[in-house]
Amino acid sequence: xxxxxxxxxxxxxxxxxxxxxxxxxxxxxxxxxxxxxxxxxxxxxxxxxxxxxxxxxxxxxxxxxxxxxxxxxxxxxxxxxxxxxxxxxxxxxxxxxxxxxxxxxxxxxxxxxxxxxxxxxxxxxxxxxxxxxxxxxxxxxxxxxxxxxxxxxxxxxxxxxxxxxxxxxxxxxxxxxxxxxxxxxxxxxxxxxxxxxxxxxxxxxxxxxxxxxxxxxxxxxxxxxxxxxxxxxxxxxxxxxxxxxxxxxxxxxxxxxxxxxxxxxxxxxxxxxxxxxxxxxxxxxxxxxxxxxxxxxxxxxxxxxxxxxxxxxxxxxxxxxxxxxxxxxxxxxxxxxxxxxxxxxxxxxxxxxxxxxxxxx
Ligand SMILES: *Cc1c(COP(=O)(O)O)cnc(C)c1O
Numbered sequence: 351x352x353x354x355x356x357x358x359x360x361x362x363x364x365x366x367x368x369x370x371x372x373x374x375x376x377x378x379x380x381x382x383x384x385x386x387x388x389x390x391x392x393x394x395x396x397x398x399x400x401x402x403x404x405x406x407x408x409x410x411x412x413x414x415x416x417x418x419x420x421x422x423x424x425x426x427x428x429x430x431x432x433x434x435x436x437x438x439x440x441x442x443x444x445x446x447x448x449x450x451x452x453x454x455x456x457x458x459x460x461x462x463x464x465x466x467x468x469x470x471x472x473x474x475x476x477x478x479x480x481x482x483x484x485x486x487x488x489x490x491x492x493x494x495x496x497x498x499x500x501x502x503x504x505x506x507x508x509x510x511x512x513x514x515x516x517x518x519x520x521x522x523x524x525x526x527x528x529x530x531x532x533x534x535x536x537x538x539x540x541x542x543x544x545x546x547x548x549x550x551x552x553x554x555x556x557x558x559x560x561x562x563x564x565x566x567x568x569x570x571x572x573x574x575x576x577x578x579x580x581x582x583x584x585x586x587x588x589x590x591x592x593x594x595x596x597x598x599x600x601x602x603x604x605x606x607x608x609x610x611x612x613x614x615x616x617x618x619x620x621x622x623x624x625x626x627x628x629x630x631x632x633x634x635x636x637x638x639x640x641x642x643x644x645x646x647x648x649x650x651x652x653x654x655x656x657x658x659x660x661x662x663x664x665x666x667x668x669x670x671x672x673x674x675x676x677x678x679x680x681x682x683x684x685x686x687x688x689x690x691x692x693x694x695x696x697x698x699x700x701x702x703x704x705x706x707x708x709x710x711x
Contacts, residue, residue, distance in 0.1 A: 403598030450501025
């Protein structure tokens with residue numbers, strides 16, 4: 351078996367055990383003699399599996415009963431637009447806190463559907479730190495506040511949930527969901543594209559307080575209305591059955607490994623190991639993010655001489671360390687350390703980085 355360590359930002363590494371189980375079950379799922387992909391989402395087997403996946407997610411995140419859990423499609427990007435369609439009327443305004451690329455994109459997609467107020471942005475600081483909470487220009491009449499707890503490209507992460515008073519807090523958790531415990535009750539709506547910490551792309555998991563589903567929003571097709579999806583257990587039309595199944599396997603995998611709190615401990619150790627290697631490299635490697643805002647999931651770093659980037663990428667791949675090229679918006683390298691990336695992978699990366707610096711320093 352050829353094994354590589356995959357540091358991709360997304361679609362990202364899935365737990366090896368989950369892939370093995372999916373492989374075992376591929377041709378004969380649950381005694382049906384067929385693949386899970388080949389059967390009706392209205393069938394007893396699928397409905398039971400779907401309900402179990404939801405129950406496992408509810409247990410993992412301690413989701414209160416007054417929240418609906420939806421399994422949707424369209425990627426996080428589609429919901430940048432669909433969230434204001436559902437939560438805002440034509441005259442309403444919403445606050446956006448922008449701390450990187452994805453927050454900017456959320457604003458751009460929302461703008462046709464709600465009056466966007468940029469309550470705070472890290473743009474002026476090159477998104478290297480979080481705008482301090484005291485300076486946020488929140489509007490108490492806003493119909494929601496949107497933010498990105500972890501910015502996947504810039505590598506900035508909130509250490510805690512910001513207090514925004516009574517206005518519902520909407521969080522794009524695509525790259526941080528299930529990486530550490532969160533108090534769901536602090537949020538109005540949480541959504542996440544699956545392809546970072548949950549499963550394959552093409553699936554979006556949404557956790558939404560039920561009272562928000564009663565908002566009229568604006569006129570729109572039924573298929574865009576979250577309340578309709580909630581009313582039909584996310585089976586208003588054919589869901590992403592394969593994605594839902596793999597998400598369910600990942601939830602079981604998480605439960606078997608001690609749940610989200612245990613995962614948070616591992617994620618902290620992984621990130622610490624890598625940041626320590628960067629900071630202790632005598633300037634050979636650098637991460638420009640203010641330490642208190644550093645992401646545990648996505649670690650961008652640069653080499654002191656960008657002329658070495660190509661060699662770094664070539665040699666790291668030869669050493670079995672994949673997808674370390676940084677996003678073009680920030681350059682350099684990026685290692686994504688999602689739940690499915692084991693400590694062993696980070697140890698291998700750090701050893702490679704030390705060796706590379708010794709040879710090129
Ligand atoms: C990856 C990512 C997205 C985009 O997700 P799509 O499924 O490609 O639309 C949005 N927000 C964050 C924080 C992400 O990491």
